[in-house]
Amino acid sequence: MKRLEEVTLPGELRYSVDHEWVQTEGDRVRVGITDYAQDQLGDVVYVELPSVGAHIAQGAVFATVESVKSVSECFMPLSGEIIEINAALGDDPVLLNQSPYGDGWMIVVKPDDPAAVSGLLTAEGYLARLKGGA
Amino acid sequence: MSEALGTNGLVLNEPLLWERGKKGRRAFSMPAADVPPNPLPAELTGEGPDFPDLGEIEVVRHYTRLSTWNFGVDTGLYPLGSCTMKYNPKINEKLAGVPGFAAAHPLLPTALSQGALQLMHDLERFLSEITGLDAVTLQPAAGAHGELTGMLIVHAYHRSRGRQRTKILIPDTAHGTNPASAALCGYAPVPVPSGPDGVILPETVAALMDDETAGIMITNPNTLGLFEENMPEIARIVHSRGGLVYGDGANMNAVLGMVRPGSIGVDILHLNLHKTFSTPHGGGGPGAGPVAVRKDLSRFLPSPRIVERNGVYALSADFPESVGRVVAYHGHFGVLLRAYAYILSMGPDGLKEASRFAVLSANYIRERLKDVLHPAFDRPCMHECVFTDRNQQASGVTTLEMAKRLIDHGYHPPTIYFPLVVHGAIMIEPTETETKEELDGFIEAFRSIVREAGENPQALREAPSRTKVKRLDETAAARNPCLAG
Amino acid sequence: MRYLPHTAEDAAAMLETVGVREIDGLFASIPEGCRFTGRLDLPEAFSEWELERRMAELADRMAISPEYLLFLGAGSYDHHIPATVSSLAGRSEFVTSYTPYQPEMLQGTLQGIYEYQTLTARLLGMEVATASHYDGATALAEALLMAVRITRRKKVALSRAVHPHYRQVVRTYFAPTGYELLEIPCLETGLTDLDRIGECGDLAAIAVQSPNFFGCIENLQVAADRTHACGALLVACFTEALAFGLLKSPGSQGADIVAGEGQSMGIPRAFGGPALGMLASRKQHMRSLPGRLVGKTTDRDGKRGFVLTLATREQHIRREKATSNICSNNSLNALTAAMYMASLGGTGIRELAALNHDKAEYLKDRLREAGCTIRFAAPTFNEFVVGLPGGFEAGHRRLLDRKIVAGLPLGPYYPELADCGLICVTETCSRQEMDRLVREVIP
Structure with missing residues (x-):
């Protein structure tokens, strides 16, 4: 497992305490799990994503990620409607490990309140959380 | 045992069944047709399954070779914690094959099946005596099935009192089957943290128990190998709020003849005949999970039930409050009769002796490994001892790697990473049927592995090296599942 | 005690x-008040010889062939079990092993179960x-709960001709689930009234047994077409696995999940258990399956090997959110069934199934000629419903005295x-026995 200083945390992203990242793309946001989260999970073998069109509230489960011997739930960083999912994860769940911020993205959301993004953690804030609680 | 147990030997390769054979071969003695053919309409018939045609010698070689890739209790020490891999007596296998039992049809008129019914009725009485509870069902097909049956009884009980409840208390040391069984009955599990000594504290239960909680599921001795010493007080708290106490009897093998759950507040209890009563595990089943209950809950037991009048046995479905049938017929009769034979072979003193030696053996291992492995709790254990991986963390060697290395020494590894509340758990249950020499061999092997972890950790990472296959890629198996050939 | x-x-x-x-000192953690100080009221220990005699006395009070002539099926069938199957299934390396959590030590069980899964699917x-369940009845219950999970609907219907x-x-x-159970009635032919499927509303699944409890095929x-038209899944159920040596398979007719009893595949009746719950599905529903699964993989050297897989569905990982609470399978019986299927082969199973059917037809014809009523017109496999002159119960009772x-x-x-x-x-x-x-x- 990575030491905290080895974890990649791009500065342009926002983060949730539940280890999701959020990237603003106009009026939509792209969501995935952090490098720290994928490293903790180990080899991902299966990803279950929500249906496009579903509305999911902040803090509710939007996906489950399975490794060989664990199941983890991913929680919505902000409330909104799912408008796109990364179907490539179905065939190739390893993308989540290889490229958590790139090809391993999970969903695109139309947030109910686009301003909610600013309420999420910065990279520094998230790292401080990891150091405090890890 | 001066020479190490694990060694190399000639093991033969063997292909998959359908990679063998030739069309037209058979390994079955087909009776001659003594009636005229009478074909079904063509629209009803199919091609028949695509099975390989094999000769008798091919079938025999195939499975004989496969069997040599397996490790059983008959092969060697199998100290899987919580699984109770004790010796499975040969006489019981022989008795299960007696035609009167093996060939008995489950729907025979009761007048023609008195032997099986009497056996089951006697076994119910034996289990009732052992558990201190009043009535027993033999229908549940396995431990988890017994739990489900118990939860169905809890559900039926609360329904009969006019108000269903929504939650159930389950200690954090419980087997995963407990929450899953409760969930099937619609109960949300509420985790109960164990106290600093590894046992549940009454005040924790008192704080969680309320009128929405159906009861508690509690394993005693628990999965840390410790006796839940506050059991009567916990039961009193749960009962005072209208709940029931479900006892998971998976570890009953530690206290036979010494503790009767029915006397310490347990209302419902399942037993694993394949653990405590020596029936074989068969590579994962079949087992049997009879459920015992106190008198006023007997009306909810699965039906039909065996009833006796003047030495004549019958099946009665006249129990209107019964939860119903949980299996197609009478339960795993073939397993029940093995357990019955075991109880008769042991007698009351033998059963107690079995528990005493199970506990002595576990403590002996604990004592002889505790300077190299870190015990989860610094106190004597019951039938199993649990260690953490704390002493190995500095070297980076994991519990899994040590377990895999034990294989090379000729021992089945203990249960690992369970219970979940113990970091890198190593859970060892030697059982009472192992000789001291066997235990000593295992202890020496484990000690040498701990040494090796410091000196040559790579050997552990590459283990096992003496098995027919090396470490298997479970990630690939789960990513691209191939479940049939 | 020798153990x-x-x-x-x-x-x-x-x-x-x-x-x-x-030794008592090790039990110090058990409070006085929790201890049982008496002696268990159980029979004194039997010697091995005494035990054999005792069990023989009990076994003698069971009616079995050849002393009795039995025409009983109804979910438990008297098929010949080859000596090879009993002998191989009794090998203690299989019998005395545990669930293959350490796959490198249990490749025998694992390959054997993988082969069982394959032959069962075929x-x-x-x-x-799956790697098997307790019996046909619990496999059916699990299959219906699975359909509820997949469709997220809360109502299922079962044919009245299911066992x-x-x-x-x-x-x-x-x-305890609150899910609704409906029953679909049968027609005068002995078959399920499939026209009623459309009337059942928002169903998760419909369970139809074939051959059904009356033996009718x-x-x-048609059941699959009607079921799919209402957006439900067809759960095909069976009690006589041998029938598929001759009949069209449930999968080839559109079943989504198949659940039933595999006792016919080389497993002793043993007063009804342990038997063998068979459960199969389409690959798309694989992750909703309850119970154990064995999958193929490779080891570090690239050699073929087998492991338990997709374990994240199961209770030991997912706990209360698992697809089932099941923790074991009837592994040894699954292995036995694979041995039996391998012994028959594709050619043999067809021949044996045809022989079962032909014999049942022979008896059906003779009984009809003798004045008995064959209750249903639909074609049957190896059992059928009959009325006896003078009433069935009376005839049945009278024949019991003649050990039939x-x-x-x-x-x-x-x-x-x-x-x-x-x-x-x-x-x-x-034929003589039937005659x-x-x-x-x-009379």
Whole structure:
């Protein structure tokens, strides 16, 4: 497992305490799990994503990620409607490990309140959380 | 045992069944047709399954070779914690094959099946005596099935009192089957943290128990190998709020003849005949999970039930409050009769002796490994001892790697990473049927592995090296599942 | 006691290491108030010889062939079990092993179960099969709960021609869930009234057994079409796995999940258990399957090997959110079934299934000629419903005195068939024995 200083945390992203990242793309946001989260999970073998069109509230489960011997739930960083999912994860769940911020993205959301993004953690804030609680 | 147990030997390769054979071969003695053919309409018939045609010698070689890739209790020490891999007596296998039992049809008129019914009725009485509870069902097909049956009884009980409840208390040391069984009955599990000594504290239960909680599921001795010493007080708290106490009897093998759950507040209890009563595990089943209950809950037991009048046995479905049938017929009769034979072979003193030696053996291992492995709790254990991986963390060697290395020494590894509340758990249950020499061999092997972890950790990472296959890629198996050939 | 190998010397040495004087000292953590101080009221220990005699006395009070002539099926069938199968299944490396959590030590069980899954999937015409369940009834209950999970609908319907005990087990499993159970009636032909499927509303699944409890062969293709038209899944159920040696497989007729009893595949009847729950599905539903699955993989050297897989569905990982609470399978019986299927082969299973059918037809014809009523017109496999002259129960009782068990009286299960019984014939029943039944059946 990575030491905290080895974890990649791009500065342009926002983060949730539940280890999701959020990237603003106009009026939509792209969501995935952090490098720290994928490293903790180990080899991902299966990803279950929500249906496009579903509305999911902040803090509710939007996906489950399975490794060989664990199941983890991913929680919505902000409330909104799912408008796109990364179907490539179905065939190739390893993308989540290889490229958590790139090809391993999970969903695109139309947030109910686009301003909610600013309420999420910065990279520094998230790292401080990891150091405090890890 | 001066020479190490694990060694190399000639093991033969063997292909998959359908990679063998030739069309037209058979390994079955087909009776001659003594009636005229009478074909079904063509629209009803199919091609028949695509099975390989094999000769008798091919079938025999195939499975004989496969069997040599397996490790059983008959092969060697199998100290899987919580699984109770004790010796499975040969006489019981022989008795299960007696035609009167093996060939008995489950729907025979009761007048023609008195032997099986009497056996089951006697076994119910034996289990009732052992558990201190009043009535027993033999229908549940396995431990988890017994739990489900118990939860169905809890559900039926609360329904009969006019108000269903929504939650159930389950200690954090419980087997995963407990929450899953409760969930099937619609109960949300509420985790109960164990106290600093590894046992549940009454005040924790008192704080969680309320009128929405159906009861508690509690394993005693628990999965840390410790006796839940506050059991009567916990039961009193749960009962005072209208709940029931479900006892998971998976570890009953530690206290036979010494503790009767029915006397310490347990209302419902399942037993694993394949653990405590020596029936074989068969590579994962079949087992049997009879459920015992106190008198006023007997009306909810699965039906039909065996009833006796003047030495004549019958099946009665006249129990209107019964939860119903949980299996197609009478339960795993073939397993029940093995357990019955075991109880008769042991007698009351033998059963107690079995528990005493199970506990002595576990403590002996604990004592002889505790300077190299870190015990989860610094106190004597019951039938199993649990260690953490704390002493190995500095070297980076994991519990899994040590377990895999034990294989090379000729021992089945203990249960690992369970219970979940113990970091890198190593859970060892030697059982009472192992000789001291066997235990000593295992202890020496484990000690040498701990040494090796410091000196040559790579050997552990590459283990096992003496098995027919090396470490298997479970990630690939789960990513691209191939479940049939 | 010979199962406990410790000598007094061993015990003393172990106690000394542990640092207690008596074994009882190790039980100090058990409070006085929790201890049982009496002696269990159980029979005194039997010697091996005494035990054999005791068990023989009990076994002698069971009616078995050849002393009795049995025409009983109804979910438990008398098929010949090859000596090779009993012998191989009794190998202690298989019998005395545990669930293969350490796959490198249990490749025998794992490859054997993988082969079982494969042969079962082929038998049933499905893509994947589980490593087995307790019995046909619990497999059916699990299959219906699985359909509820997949469709997220809360109502299922069962044909009235599904084995009555299976329906009872489903009722037990469903009782605390709040899910609704409907029953689809049967027609005068002995077949399920498939026209009623459309009337059932928002169903998760429909369960149809074929051959059904009356032995009649259902049209699963029509059942599948009607079921799919309402957005539900067809759960095909069976109690006689041998039938698929001859009949179209449930999978080839559109079943989504198949659940039933595999006892016919080389497993002793043993008064009803342990038997073998078979459960198979389409690959798309693989992750919703309850119970264990074995998958193929490779080891570090690239060699083929097998492991338990997709474990994240199971209770030990997902706990209360698992697809089932099941923790074991009837592994040894699954292995036995694979041995049996391999012994028959594709050619043999077809021949044996045809022989079962032909024999049952022979008896059906002779009984009809003798004046018995063959209750249903639909084609049957190896059992059928018959009415006896003078009433079934009376005839059945009279024949018991002549050591013939003339099938199962249906009155307790189907009041409308109180004058009928279910008769079964397998390959183990000779023409002479059938002729004897026909002779004796007429008062």
